[in-house]
Amino acid sequence: MELKLALIGFGVVGRGFTGILIRKRDYLLSKYNLRVRVVGICDLKYGSVVNSEGLDIIKALEVVRSGKSLEKEFDGVKGLGAVEFIDVSNADVVVEATWTNLETGEPGLTHIKKALSSGKHVITTNKGPIALAYRELSSLARSKGVKLLFSGTVMSGTPSIRTLIRGLAGCYVSEVAGILNGTTNYILTKMEEGLTFNEALRDAQMKGYAEADPTMDIDAWDPAAKIVILANIAFDSDLKPKDVIRKGIRDIKLDNIKDALRRGKRIKLIARAWVDGNTVKAKVTPEEVDINSFFGQVTGTVNAVMYRTDSLGDVYLIGRGAGGEEAGQAILADLIELNSILEESKLLTSR
Numbered sequence: 001m002e003l004k005l006a007l008i009g010f011g012v013v014g015r016g017f018t019g020i021l022i023r024k025r026d027y028l029l030s031k032y033n034l035r036v037r038v039v040g041i042c043d044l045k046y047g048s049v050v051n052s053e054g055l056d057i058i059k060a061l062e063v064v065r066s067g068k069s070l071e072k073e074f075d076g077v078k079g080l081g082a083v084e085f086i087d088v089s090n091a092d093v094v095v096e097a098t099w100t101n102l103e104t105g106e107p108g109l110t111h112i113k114k115a116l117s118s119g120k121h122v123i124t125t126n127k128g129p130i131a132l133a134y135r136e137l138s139s140l141a142r143s144k145g146v147k148l149l150f151s152g153t154v155m156s157g158t159p160s161i162r163t164l165i166r167g168l169a170g171c172y173v174s175e176v177a178g179i180l181n182g183t184t185n186y187i188l189t190k191m192e193e194g195l196t197f198n199e200a201l202r203d204a205q206m207k208g209y210a211e212a213d214p215t216m217d218i219d220a221w222d223p224a225a226k227i228v229i230l231a232n233i234a235f236d237s238d239l240k241p242k243d244v245i246r247k248g249i250r251d252i253k254l255d256n257i258k259d260a261l262r263r264g265k266r267i268k269l270i271a272r273a274w275v276d277g278n279t280v281k282a283k284v285t286p287e288e289v290d291i292n293s294f295f296g297q298v299t300g301t302v303n304a305v306m307y308r309t310d311s312l313g314d315v316y317l318i319g320r321g322a323g324g325e326e327a328g329q330a331i332l333a334d335l336i337e338l339n340s341i342l343e344e345s346k347l348l349t350s351r
């Protein structure tokens with residue numbers, strides 16, 4: 001099968017995904033019978049171009065790498081904003097990878113609604129729209145007979161969402177807990193080595209793990225959005241990030257870390273969601289965990305999640321939670337899943 005893709009957002013993730021598409025082109029064809037044609041790229045920084053014949057994506061990466069504009073270097077319909085871009089492109093799938101906004105979900109929310117309403121499948125790594133409007137978007141997708149896939153929104157390519165939806169299908173999940181933010185876990189790990197909070201934050205910023213404005217991470221908005229996404233899948237709830245009890249790591253002192261270590265404990269920023277009677281609750285707070293426990297062994301930028309289930313007990317997953325390659329892998333896995341869903345439905349209708 002051939003799938004035509006339109007990419008919105010050609011930053012770290014959009015380009016990471018494109019690099020994987022180039023490297024794995026033959027593999028995708030031989031293993032999954034999947035041929036991918038990128039028919040448009042739309043980005044605020046690098047410009048916007050649509051060409052239904054397909055774009056040379058090796059050239060697109062080179063153009064962007066050399067700081068040039070896609071609009072100058074490619075033929076096609078140029079200069080469109082994302083909404084018109086979706087209208088004009090003949091894509092089967094829109095890949096949405098613009099930046100996250102946890103208050104409004106924009107601009108991704110508008111892009112995703114537009115694409116789904118136009119009968120296009122959507123794959124996104126943008127957690128804003130999914131944390132704020134999962135119910136609305138999934139019901140829109142259902143009503144239009146298209147798929148909305150978003151496995152890269154939590155733990156990037158490490159399949160936390162796919163494990164929950166597919167791997168644990170049929171299990172009753174009563175609790176989800178995780179270290180879902182690599183930046184804060186890195187800072188806490190560095191503090192164990194003797195750095196103060198400010199020194200550890202600066203170190204994380206220098207290594208590119210933390211933004212210049214680190215609020216989303218250190219005040220725990222990012223893991224709050226992620227636990228909302230997991231909870232709403234696990235418990236069919238309709239939580240929003242503002243419903244999460246939230247305390248970040250800003251106030252943790254070196255003495256707190258040292259004192260915990262002396263008692264065989266580590267301080268970790270743990271996100272939890274659980275069923276409490278008829279309601280679902282969620283929180284992200286620093287917790288002391290035993291050094292030898294599962295979460296106690298998760299250090300540096302690594303992420304981890306635990307699902308408490310009826311049939312399997314506690315199920316654990318650990319892996320990298322950020323990076324262009326990792327999030328690109330999440331998009332690829334979603335694309336392969338979409339391809340197999342479409343192949344199967346073709347088989348069913350041809351019977």
Ligand SMILES: NC(=O)c1ccc[n+]([C@@H]2O[C@H](COP(=O)([O-])OP(=O)(O)OC[C@H]3O[C@@H](n4cnc5c(N)ncnc54)[C@H](OP(=O)(O)O)[C@@H]3O)[C@@H](O)[C@H]2O)c1
Pocket residue numbers: 008009010011012013014042043044045046082097098099100107125126127128152153156321322323324327
């Ligand atoms: N990087 C990761 O490790 C990672 C992992 C998992 C999930 N994610 C999520 O994936 C998304 C993309 O992340 P990223 O790291 O690739 O961010 P990024 O490097 O900042 O790239 C986002 C790109 O989207 C462009 N953009 C913003 N608004 C746009 C619009 N309205 N129309 C077209 N283009 C627009 C930006 O242009 P300007 O720069 O000019 O604004 C930028 O080039 C985010 O939502 C992020 O939270 C990232």
